[in-house]
Amino acid sequence: MTQRTVRVAAGQGFWGDWLEAPVRQVQGGPIDYLMLDYLAEVTMSIMQKQKSRDPKLGYARDFVPLMERILPDVAAKGIRVTSNAGGVNPRACAEAVREVARNLGLSRKVRIALVTGDDILPRLDQLLAGGHELQDMDTGRPLSTIRAQVLSANAYLGMAPIVEALRGGAHVVITGRVTDTGLTLGPLFHEFGWDRNDWDKVAAGTVAGHIIECGAQASGGNLLKGWRQVKGLANPGFPVVEARADGSFVVTKHPGTGGVVSVASVSEQLVYEMGDPHSYITPDGIADFTSIRLTQAGRDRVRVSGIKGRERTDKLKVSIAYFYGYKAVGTLVYSWPEAYDKARAADRILRQRLADLGLEYEQILTEFVGVDATHGPLSGPPAPDIPEVQLRIGVRARDKAPVERFTREIAPLVLTGPPSVTGFAGGRPEVQEVVAYWPALIDRTEIEPGVRVEILDP
Amino acid sequence: MATSKPSKRRAPPAVRRSAGPPVRLVQLRYLAHARSGDKGDTANVGLIALEPEFYPVLVKQVTRQRVARHFRGMAKAVERFELPNLNALNFLLHGALDGGGTISLKTDAQGKVYSTALLRMEIPVPADIARRVVKPR
Numbered sequence: 001m002t003q004r005t006v007r008v009a010a011g012q013g014f015w016g017d018w019l020e021a022p023v024r025q026v027q028g029g030p031i032d033y034l035m036l037d038y039l040a041e042v043t044m045s046i047m048q049k050q051k052s053r054d055p056k057l058g059y060a061r062d063f064v065p066l067m068e069r070i071l072p073d074v075a076a077k078g079i080r081v082t083s084n085a086g087g088v089n090p091r092a093c094a095e096a097v098r099e100v101a102r103n104l105g106l107s108r109k110v111r112i113a114l115v116t117g118d119d120i121l122p123r124l125d126q127l128l129a130g131g132h133e134l135q136d137m138d139t140g141r142p143l144s145t146i147r148a149q150v151l152s153a154n155a156y157l158g159m160a161p162i163v164e165a166l167r168g169g170a171h172v173v174i175t176g177r178v179t180d181t182g183l184t185l186g187p188l189f190h191e192f193g194w195d196r197n198d199w200d201k202v203a204a205g206t207v208a209g210h211i212i213e214c215g216a217q218a219s220g221g222n223l224l225k226g227w228r229q230v231k232g233l234a235n236p237g238f239p240v241v242e243a244r245a246d247g248s249f250v251v252t253k254h255p256g257t258g259g260v261v262s263v264a265s266v267s268e269q270l271v272y273e274m275g276d277p278h279s280y281i282t283p284d285g286i287a288d289f290t291s292i293r294l295t296q297a298g299r300d301r302v303r304v305s306g307i308k309g310r311e312r313t314d315k316l317k318v319s320i321a322y323f324y325g326y327k328a329v330g331t332l333v334y335s336w337p338e339a340y341d342k343a344r345a346a347d348r349i350l351r352q353r354l355a356d357l358g359l360e361y362e363q364i365l366t367e368f369v370g371v372d373a374t375h376g377p378l379s380g381p382p383a384p385d386i387p388e389v390q391l392r393i394g395v396r397a398r399d400k401a402p403v404e405r406f407t408r409e410i411a412p413l414v415l416t417g418p419p420s421v422t423g424f425a426g427g428r429p430e431v432q433e434v435v436a437y438w439p440a441l442i443d444r445t446e447i448e449p450g451v452r453v454e455i456l457d458p
Numbered sequence: 459m460a461t462s463k464p465s466k467r468r469a470p471p472a473v474r475r476s477a478g479p480p481v482r483l484v485q486l487r488y489l490a491h492a493r494s495g496d497k498g499d500t501a502n503v504g505l506i507a508l509e510p511e512f513y514p515v516l517v518k519q520v521t522r523q524r525v526a527r528h529f530r531g532m533a534k535a536v537e538r539f540e541l542p543n544l545n546a547l548n549f550l551l552h553g554a555l556d557g558g559g560t561i562s563l564k565t566d567a568q569g570k571v572y573s574t575a576l577l578r579m580e581i582p583v584p585a586d587i588a589r590r591v592v593k594p595r
Contacts, residue, residue: 042560138498224573225491225508264491264506267544271504273495274548277541290541306543327563365556365563373565375575376532394563436561437498 005242006191008184011036013215015043015060021215021238022066026073029254031240035183036083037213038063041437044177045151045321047087058089064096071101075109082162082183086174088152090114094174098456107458113170115161117451118177121153127446134318134440143440149322151435155447156317158283162186164453177319181209181282192245202285203309204247207292211251211269212239218251218269220259232258248305250297261300286310315441324436326403329394330410333423336387342418343368343391349417350393353409359402361395390423396434403431482588483580489591490516492573499558500550501569503576507545512587516547519581525549528579
């Protein structure tokens with residue numbers, strides 16, 4: 001008797017990942033679910049800015065043209081889509097996707113759901129007044145110290161609203177801030193009817209989600225072991241999880257695609273962005289990464305099993321973005337002979353000029369690309385006849401003026417500094433606003449009652 | 459599984475300790491692969507043995523102290539965790555990213571090449587293993 005499997009495919013590893021990937025996942029083989037992650041740590045602050053300028057914005061706009069490309073296949077094949085593309089305006093995103101479905105004549109076949117309740121910016125002051133300090137998890141500082149600079153605040157929701165949306169018949173589920181792993185857990189718990197308090201199943205789904213949440217980084221991309229032998233990366237196969245009711249699953253990819261799925265590729269992804277492996281904490285439970293068993297089960301198939309987990313905590317993580325200051329980075333290329341010495345001389349001259357002008361920075365950082373930009377002092381000195389060295393110098397300050405002035409100090413070095421310099425045609429570097437990330441914790445009882453799932457009328 | 463074999467390698471010097479079998483200093487590059495990432499201002503490096511037999515050597519020799527010394531001036535504090543199920547160790551390098559994320563001015567603001575930085579480190583390895591990963595002169 002064949003065991004039933006549920007196939008969850010990764011559509012992209014981040015907002016900006018390969019545009020073709022989700023299309024090829026949908027067209028290149030049988031899948032049941034497509035998950036797409038759009039939210040990095042400070043993405044919500046960009047979206048809040050957009051929404052404050054135009055109330056119909058505030059979500060990942062790329063998601064809409066992608067839906068236009070894949071909805072016909074999604075509808076024809078009965079695939080369902082989970083994504084956090086909703087950002088701080090899941091409603092606007094869902095309505096835009098519904099418009100696409102209508103234009104394609106698919107609005108009766110593709111039901112769209114949105115999830116809200118993660119955005120706590122509107123009641124942030126209430127929460128602070130109520131005694132929730134929202135301390136920075138790394139430093140312990142209370143949020144009140146930077147309240148005036150806060151740009152966005154969203155709790156990480158887990159799988160529950162996604163399960164509810166799928167149960168309600170939704171084919172496309174659009175959320176705001178939800179954990180990447182939740183986008184995979186939701187489909188698995190819905191399909192298999194697992195108990196939310198079965199911690200080993202929660203952990204299994206969490207690990208499946210962690211493996212595929214960075215897209216091709218589990219299937220041959222960024223693979224250090226044996227990288228020369230990885231073939232076909234011009235057409236990388238993004239990973240697909242074939243999950244079973246017992247919590248074990250196989251990681252694979254569509255036939256005819258490039259890359260590789262091996263114990264090595266899955267292992268490298270498992271350790272990526274990992275803290276304490278015994279306690280990988282999510283809103284839904286805690287996974288023990290030291291319990292994972294990997295076995296190569298045929299070409300481009302890795303079986304994952306034995307995963308154990310523990311009860312979820314009483315807290316949810318909150319991602320807060322706040323305005324920090326400004327930064328800018330300038331570069332110039334110095335050529336042989338004596339490229340490194342010339343680049344260092346230029347750095348000394350530039351720093352002297354900044355100091356003589358009385359300009360103050362929180363940080364001035366110099367790196368020499370080709371020498372020490374990746375490994376710092378571990379690289380040792382460069383070869384004396386190195387062909388070229390890129391001087392890369394960055395500054396950061398709370399105020400804009402000193403950063404602005406710095407951007408005007410790069411080009412003059414070409415005519416007023418050491419010789420054989422080039423690579424400045426890009427023009428003046430731009431001043432960037434720095435939005436920083438403030439991770440905090442909040443009682444889940446403050447968030448969960450406000451979470452809503454709405455399935456749009458066609 | 460394919461293993462990359464670098465083409466030109468000198469046999470490393472033998473380091474004979476007063477008691478016990480001969481050992482040689484070998485760069486981690488020949489014993490493990492790695493991937494690194496970020497969590498705020500912390501870079502994590504997952505170090506995975508190239509062959510399961512190498513894992514006990516990694517556990518014994520790639521100590522938290524050695525890694526902290528290797529990254530002196532680059533990281534403020536180092537933690538180590540073991541994952542015997544994956545033949546892996548996980549290191550957290552705190553304060554390694556100039557603030558990390560959007561704050562950092564580094565080329566490697568997200569710690570993506572701390573992996574290869576760790577692979578530069580040398581450890582003493584039993585001579586029979588050293589012979590397997592390094593061609594004799």
